[in-house]
Amino acid sequence: MDLIQYDKLLDEVFYLIDSNELSSSLSLKKAPERVDSVQDLIRKAILESSIGRYKGVPYFFNGRIYEPMSPDEFGNLIYDLMKKCKLPNGDYARVEGVIKVCRRIIAGKELYPDRTIMIFRNCILDTKNRTTHKFSPQYVQMSYVDYDYNAKDIPLQWGMFLDSVLPEKEEQRILQESLGCLLINRRDAKLEHISFLYGTGANGKSVVFETVIGIFGRKNVSNYPIMSLISGGDRKKNIASMDGLWVNYSSESQIVTLAKNEDAFKALTSGEPTEARQIYGENFMAYNIPLQMVNVNALPEMGNLTHSLKRRIVIIDFKIEIPVHKQNKQLSRIFEKEYSGIFNWIMDGRDRFIKNGYEFTDRLRLDDKTDEYQANCNSVMRFMKRMKYNRVNKDITDTLPRWVNATILYRQYKKWCISNDTEAENERVFGGILGESGYQKKRMSGGISYAIYGAAVIKSIESKYTIQNRKKRENPNYEEKVPYAIDGRWYVDTYTGLCKYLGISYRTVSNWAKMGLLEGCYTKRGKFNATMVFDISLVKEAMKKMKVIKTDRERDRESFLRQKAQSKRNMTNETMKKYNSKERILLSPVDANFVTVKDELEDAARREELKKQGLI
Incomplete structure (x- = not known):
């Protein structure tokens, strides 16, 4: 706080003290009574002044925005107020007690920044109705942007830039609406998404990054990596620093692993109240967590992308790599003249998002991209996507699903994993992933079944009991035929064990053996060499030669x-x-x-x- 602002604040508070009451207080003969009486007058004046508290720190209105005061500045203000009241010498020894009382007073004057208000160099803009106002303490905001606003400005060069790096209009709309959401108060609508600007190479992501910082102001944008906000010793400090800002926009070139921190990640993207702490300050609850935007070369690794988590992810694809001879390292500086117009463009995205029921216009496109991302998170969803076994009908919403037995679905999954040299999950994990990913299930006469839409055609459907009874008739020890490892290689005993592992019929394996197609893939042991021991990796190689399995x-x-x-x-x-x-x-x-x-x-x-x- 500079000296001019300090003097203005001192005068503002002092002139709120009633002169008659001050004269009565000063006329008291006993020092304790006199100080207490003046203390009450100062306390009352502070209540009526622009001084408030935000994040545990005193703030005052400087004529445009609310600005923080250090503890020393607040203490000096109280001391100078006592001097301005002309208390006699000797009463100032009680100043520390007066400061403590006044600090408790501002604790009840919590300031709440209005996310729908944007402070510019020349005016205040109410983004709800796009009306402008003069600077006033009734519009609570802790920062402003250093450029003038003009409602008629149009960003021509920005539009040309987007056409070159995001040629698909759907992607431009998603980016526009993602930025528009930054101007929506999270108390008015439940915003629970994080935007990933995804793409490798020189593709314009950094230009968007610099432009967003310029439009919303360097002080209004934090750049904390996602992992530093969900784990680590500095987590509370980082959250306190970004609380109340417009956006936390980070640029992460390394792969982020969120598999062990999914709950904290959900809380962060949902903007849930989170405990925070300022440096040398007190713990407080951060209620104004900003939306998250991240520039990434690779999407974060998820152990299992559940349906609820999937809906929070917004992927904006920057697929066009700009050739070296066309790259302009000063491009973000060129857009400085268009900040007002780009802000109007962002406002258009905000209005469209709200008009669409606080939802992205191109939600189906986003779902397709997150479905593909979800498929890459684990082998189960990769199999379901590859086979086009959809959890919802994307084309005709009133068709009935096909209910497929869980055992049959799992057998197909295992066979697919063998074909693609992928380690299969066990049946319990398989079912758990499908349930968490939004697949409907119900218990039917043949056991658990899953609802599947789309191009799902499963041939030779047999009930769970038919499969088990047939295999048990062929071999009573069917349940015991499981693979085992010796010296790092996996084996399985008998035709039946091999059939169970591969998910194919006994007759098929028997015919392969009769035709000599499995020669060298097994050894014999046991009494009279009657037990065939199959080397699983050799069997897979033989099946590839027969073109039975293909990637x-x-x-x-x-x-x-x-x-x-x-x-x-x-x-x-x-x-x-x-x-x-x-x-x-x-x-x-x-x-x-x-x-x-x-x-x-x-x-x-x-x-x-x-x-x-x-x-x-």
């Missing part, structure tokens, strides 16, 4: 080649038809190659033609 990448590659060949065939046939050609391209009945035959040939003659070419 998702291999399946995608085959699908791509088929589509490419079919497209080539269609284009060639269209060209032949255009020029009245008498030939057509057909798929060979022997392999996946295409052959050319005469169009007028009937089926029998076509076969003869293929024979002549030596193709059949």
Whole structure:
């Protein structure tokens, strides 16, 4: 606080003291009575003044915003007020007691910053109705931005920048509404999201970062990493520092692991009241936790992205990498002239978000991105996404789900894990992840079943009891056939044990063995060498050679080649038809190659033609 502001505050409080009452107090002969009487007058004046308390610290109105006072400045103010009241010498020995009383008074004058108010260099803006006002202590805000506001400004260069780094309008709207949410009071609406600006390389994220800091003011934006707000010894101090700011915007290039701190992460994104402490100050409850924005090169690692946690994550994809010759390191400085216009653009996002029921306009797009992110968090959700086993019907909301037995679903999951060299979760964890991810379940005659929408087609559906009874008939010791490890390699005994592990039929494995396809994959032991011991890794290699199991990448590659060949065939046939050609391209009945035959040939003659070419 400078001397001019100090003198103004001193005069403000002193002139709130009634002169007649002050004369009566000074006329008292006993020093204790005289000091107590003046103390009451000062106490009353402070109650009527602009002085209040925020985060346990005294604040006063400086003509534009509320500014903090140090403990020494507050003590000096009380001392100078006593001197201005012209107390006789000797009464000032009681000043410490007066200061303590006045400190307790401002404890009841808690200041609450209004998140709908923005203080500019030239005016106050009420973001609810976009009206401007003159500076006044009735508008509580602890900071201002150092540029003028003009409601008619339009950010032309900012729009061109967004078109280059976020060419999809949906992504621009998500960014616009995410920034617009910063201007919404969390007491008016429950905002529970965190925005990740995601992308590798030079793609414009840092320009957005610098521009947001410029628009909302350096003092109004904190930059604490997420992990420092949910764990660590400085957590309370960091929360106290960011309490009441517009946003906590961090830039984290390293992968953040949140698997062990999901509860604290949820509390942070929800803005729940959190215990905090100022340096050398008292503990207090932080009620004004700002929204979180993070620039990341890789999304944080989650042990299990539950449905409730998934709804809190907003992903904004910066996919366009800017070439070196087009990069402008001073680009954020160019936008300084457009701050007022960019703020209007942010306001448009705020209004659209509120009009949409405090929800993102492109929620379906966000859900698709978080579904993909959720699938990458664990093998269970990766399997469900790959197989298109949706928890909700994204196209037709009034269709009934298909209820699939949990055991059958788990068998498919295990088979998929084997094909993709992925470690499978056990059946209990599998069910728990599906439940936490929002899949409906109910108990039916065959056991627990899950509701599945979309392109889910599960062949050869058998009930849980049918599967178990059939396998128990084949081998009474079915339940005991489990894999075991010796010297780091995994084995399983008998055909039945192998069938149970692979999730395929006994007959199939038996046929492979008869055809010699499992040679070298097993040894024999026990009495008369009757027990077959299968080396699981060797069996998997044999299955890959037989092309029984394929990775998702291999399946995608085959699908791509088929589509490419079919497209080539269609284009060639269209060209032949255009020029009245008498030939057509057909798929060979022997392999996946295409052959050319005469169009007028009937089926029998076509076969003869293929024979002549030596193709059949």
